[in-house]
Structure formats: structure tokens, C-alpha cells
Amino acid sequence: MTSVLATAGVTVPSTFSGVAEGLTIVVLLSEFAMLRAPLSRSQIRLYAFQSLSVSALAAYVAASRGIPDLYALAGLSLGLKVIVVPAIVLRLLRDARVELVASNRWSVASMTLVSITLAVFGIFAIGSLPVRSHSLPTAAFGLSAAVVLVSFVLVILRSDVVSQAVGFFSLENGVSVASLVVAAGLPLVVEVAFLFDLLVAVVVFGVLMRVHHTRTATLSTDVLDRLRG
Numbered sequence: 001m002t003s004v005l006a007t008a009g010v011t012v013p014s015t016f017s018g019v020a021e022g023l024t025i026v027v028l029l030s031e032f033a034m035l036r037a038p039l040s041r042s043q044i045r046l047y048a049f050q051s052l053s054v055s056a057l058a059a060y061v062a063a064s065r066g067i068p069d070l071y072a073l074a075g076l077s078l079g080l081k082v083i084v085v086p087a088i089v090l091r092l093l094r095d096a097r098v099e100l101v102a103s104n105r106w107s108v109a110s111m112t113l114v115s116i117t118l119a120v121f122g123i124f125a126i127g128s129l130p131v132r133s134h135s136l137p138t139a140a141f142g143l144s145a146a147v148v149l150v151s152f153v154l155v156i157l158r159s160d161v162v163s164q165a166v167g168f169f170s171l172e173n174g175v176s177v178a179s180l181v182v183a184a185g186l187p188l189v190v191e192v193a194f195l196f197d198l199l200v201a202v203v204v205f206g207v208l209m210r211v212h213h214t215r216t217a218t219l220s221t222d223v224l225d226r227l228r229g
Contacts, residue, residue: 016064017137019060020057020060020061020136020137020140021137021139021140021143023053023056023057023060024057024136024139024140024143024144024177025143026050026053027050027053027054027057027143027144027147027173027174027177028119028143028146028147028150030046030047030049030050030053030170031050031146031147031150031151031154031170031174032112032115032119032150033046034046034047034050034154034166034167034170035111035112035115035150035153035154036108036111036112040093040160040162040163040166041090041093043162043163043166044086044089044090044093044162044166045086047081047085047086047166047169047170047173048081048082048083048085048086050170050173051077051078051081051082051085051173052078052082054077054081054173054176054177055074055075055077055078055081055082056074057177057180058070058073058074058077058176058180059071059074061135061136061180062074065134065135067135070180073192076192076195077176077195080195080198080199081169081173081195081198085169085198085202088202088206089162089165089166089202089205089206092206092209093162104157104158104159105156105157105158105159106157111153111157114153114157115149115150115153118146118149118150118152118153119146119149119150120146121149122142122143122145122146122147122148122149123139123142123143123145123146124142125142125145126141126142126145126146127139127141127142127143127145128142129141131181131182133181133182135180135181136177136180136181138181140177140180140181141178141181141182143177144174144175144177144178144181145174145178146174147170147171147173147174147177148171148174148175148178151167151168151170151171151174152167152171153167154166154167154170155167155168155171161205161208161209162209164205165201165205165209168201168205169198169201169202172197172198172201
């Protein structure tokens with residue numbers, strides 16, 4: 001069948017392309033699931049699953065393209081983003097002892113519609129750029145841009161600290177996928193810098209959650225929209 005399609009001039013995607021694009025699509029769908037998740041705990045677990053998909057993608061690229069540094073990156077990503085970060089945020093939620101229902105500025109349907117529009121823009125506009133990669137299919141670049149854009153929607157249109165933190169963390173996952181497309185061969189120390197930025201963000205959001213809850217007894221950011229003289 002493959003030879004027949006090739007004779008007819010039809011490009012047949014390789015197994016590598018299919019698996020890599022499939023994992024990238026899972027990352028994007030996880031972002032949409034985080035956007036629609038009604039509970040903060042669910043968002044955190046979805047973030048861990050998304051991070052696991054990114055780690056699996058990095059390991060798959062390392063095995064298929066012979067880039068051993070990506071094994072270390074996948075291991076660090078697994079330990080930090082799948083285990084450590086979710087555990088820290090869940091611990092902060094337990095200490096806060098507040099309602100765990102995420103709050104929205106818009107309806108779920110409106111947020112989903114905006115997210116789909118931005119995702120389509122990212123896939124077709126960014127994916128059409130003349131970017132050639134030896135590590136991942138170029139379609140993964142557009143999908144990673146869609147992840148970043150949808151994560152911005154999560155940060156902007158959710159009105160609680162936890163959702164905004166998860167949105168920022170998942171934005172880093174989108175950037176990680178994009179880096180696998182355009183810069184998978186960079187030295188390990190450069191790639192680990194992205195994870196260090198994430199660790200700094202976890203500390204900042206952790207302090208913000210504690211201080212904000214101590215002062216307002218809630219994790220909602222609505223009170224921050226009201227200026228006081």
C-alpha cells in the first residue's frame with residue numbers, strides 16, 4: 001500500500017511523525033481539558049499528565065534521533081514537572097483549606113470558543129512558517145504555538161491563583177515542545193535553564209498563594225482588581 005501511495009505522489013507520514021504528532025496533540029488536548037476543568041485539583045493532575053506527555057515526547061525524540069542529552073532532559077522534566085511541582089501546589093491547596101472550585105471570568109463555552117480560535121490560528125499561521133526541523137515534524141511547531149496561546153487564555157480568563165499558576169506552568173510545556181522542534185540539539189545546560197525558570201515560577205506563585213490567602217482568606221484574584229487608596 002505504501003508503494004502504491006508513493007507511486008501516486010502521495011506523501012506517506014512515517015511512524016515517527018505519527019507518534020510525535022500524536023503526543024503533541026495529547027499535550028494540546030490536555031491544555032483544553034485544564035481550561036474546562038471545574039476543580040483546581042483536576043487542573044493540577046491534568047498538568048502532571050501533560051508534563052508526562054512532554055517528557056515522553058522528549059524521550060521518544062532522543063531514542064529516534066540519537067540525541068542522548070534529551071534523555072536527561074526527559075528525566076528532569078519527569079521528576080520536576082510530573083512529581084515535584086504538582087505535589088507542591090497540592091500541598092499549598094491543602095494548607096489553604098479553601099474552596100477548590102476554579103472560578104471563571106467568562107462562561108466555559110465562551111472560553112472554549114476563544115481557545116479553539118486561537119489554537120486554529122497557532123496551528124495554521126505559526127505552523128506555516130518556513131521552519132525545518134530534524135528532530136520533530138514541522139506540524140509540531142504549530143501545535144506547540146496553539147498550546148502557548150490556549151495557556152494564555154487559561155491565565156487571563158480564570159480568576160483564581162491556582163488556575164493562573166497552572167496556566168503559566170503549562171505555557172512552559174508549550175515552549176518545551178517548540179524548543180524540541182527548533183533547538184533539540186542545544187547543549188543540555190541551555191535546555192535545563194527552562195526548567196530552572198519553572199522552579200523560580202513555582203516559588204513565586206507559592207509565596208503569592210500564601211500571602212494572598214493570608215490577607216483575603218481566598219485564592220480568588222477578583223479582589224486584586226479593586227484598587228484601594
